[in-house]
Amino acid sequence: MKSQTSVPTTKVARASQFVKAGVKVGGNYIKHYSKKLLDPDLSKEELHNDNAADIYDALSELKGSALKMAQMLSMDRGLLPVAYSDKFTMAQYSAPPLSGPLVVKTFKTYFGKTPTQLFDRFDSQAVNAASIGQVHQAWKDGKKLAVKVQYPGVADAVSSDLKIAKPLAVRLLNLNERDIDRYMGEVESKLLEETDYELELRRSIEISEACANIPDLVFPKYYPELSSKRILTMDWLDGLHLKEFLKTNPDQEIRNRIGQALWDFYDFQIHTLRQVHADPHPGNFLMRADGTMGVIDFGCVKVIPDFYYDNYFRLVNPDTLENAELTEEIFENLEFLTPADSPKERVFFSDLFKEMTLMLAEPFAVDSFDFGDDAYFTKVYAFAEGLANIQELKNSKVARGSQDGLYVNRTYYGLYAMLNELKARVTTTKPEWLRSKKELV
Known part of the structure; x- marks a missing residue:
């Protein structure tokens, strides 16, 4: 390239x-x-x-x-x-890379040294190039390293x-431009965070240490002394991105094992840490034939406010939707319903969001879920496509849904999509309070 x-x-x-x-x-x-x-x-x-x-x-x-x-x-x-x-x-992970001289210039700006002065060996040809930065291989003191270099000017x-x-x-x-404007601030704040590699370094260390005991996950060690606001250095992790991994035709046991690691990783972050690696696309995971998986890139982390968490996940418990009064209260808190809605609109949007909630919460309603069930995803995609044609949504005077939901929903969407591609069956662990009381009887 x-x-x-x-x-x-x-x-x-x-x-x-x-x-x-x-x-x-x-x-x-x-x-x-x-x-x-x-x-x-x-x-x-x-x-x-x-x-x-x-x-x-x-x-x-x-x-x-x-x-x-x-x-x-x-x-x-x-x-x-x-x-x-x-x-x-x-x-x-396959964008056109920057040339060597621009990479050297970035190192001189932030370290006052060239890459070859900092490392025993530095490969000037990028091995991966994505949206915010590109990754180079380097070696120091016998260790193989991954060095992420941010593109010039993207933060500004x-x-x-x-x-x-x-x-x-x-x-x-x-x-509708109104819908885009509503979430622009959330997107902008997350993108600005992604350009701050010092913040990413702190979060990478914090979250990887907190998740270190989750089975089958592997995290790199990070090197603050070889990192800066626009350069991030960590151990090199071997493995394949999802599409390349699937070409090796892994057996179902390995698919399930990696899928379980993915589910457990997100379950722990969301319900225990209340902050989550909110960029679950295949470029951020390295899958291996032994069923283990490397996790990289903590640039996009969504801190989940308690108020949003409490309301969002109460909907996951199927008992909630059986309580009309409680459901309406939560829909108001999550801004699915607004004070400006007419009685007719409240009924319409309540029914719409109940249908959506039931569908997206299906994996939580059982102890294990087969994400290889294409019928489920066909139903989800058809529902999403249908939303674009609903006149009531198009003509609504307000954008619906809290901006905090943007990255939380994206996280689950990306997680579900990856599990679907893996065709993995996983045990859908969750906090006990998310289980229906009917299950516990």
Whole structure:
């Protein structure tokens, strides 16, 4: 893959990339409808492929929050046409890397030394390149290390990138600008945190030490003396990303073992630590033939407020939805229902969110769940697709759902999607208070 010798850092240069992508997308539409005049049965497959390639090429040159947006969208199967999600998946660990001189410049800025002066050996060719930074192999005192180097300028461009990207998101996702604005602050704060490698270093050490006793999980050791605000050094972990791992055709026992480790990892973080690795895409996990799994990248961590936690997870207990008064109170607390709703709207949205809650909580309602059950995921994706066509949602005067739910829901969505790809059956451990009292009788 060809490396980049520079990254656009000024607002004008970055805005120009979005404009260029928009012009190409417009040209693709003209080309598509011109062909459709000759062939009325022409599908949009070629249009989606062309648009996905052009948008990804533009975002990959910008790096940072622009490319992170593509990475996040790639996790939402059913939200975008397959061509987009397949192409944007590359943002998880296969973006175009930066050239060697730019990497050296970053080291000189933060350490006053070149990589070869800090390490016994440093490979200037990146082995992985994602949205915020890229990873190099290095060696020091006989240890093989992973060194993550942040792209220049991405931290300073987060806020302006999100403003520029909003029209593109509105067009691609067919979302209301009001809905996007509601969550923009949450997204912006998380992206700014992801560019702070000193914060990531502290969280990485804290969470990996807290989760060290969970079976089959492996965490790297981190090196503060070889890290800075834009450079992070840790032990190198061997393993394969999910798609490559599945190509080795692991048996069901290994799939279940890794799936259980994933479930237990998130169960402990959410219910014990009340903060969670909120970026569960395949690029952050390294799977091994022996059933163990390495966990990396604690840049995106969602701290879950107690008020949100208490209300959100009360809905997981199936007894709650049988109590209409309690359910309505929780829906109000989670901002699914608002004071401005008419009686008719309250009934409609209550029924809608009850249906959604029951569906997404199905794994919690049993002691073990087969995430290889494609019928369950077909139902979930069909429901999500149907939401986009509900006029009451489109015409609603308010955006619904607490902004705290954005990354909590994304966490579960990503976890479920990975478990589905693994085709894993797991024991769905949970706090006792989330179990129905009927189970305990």
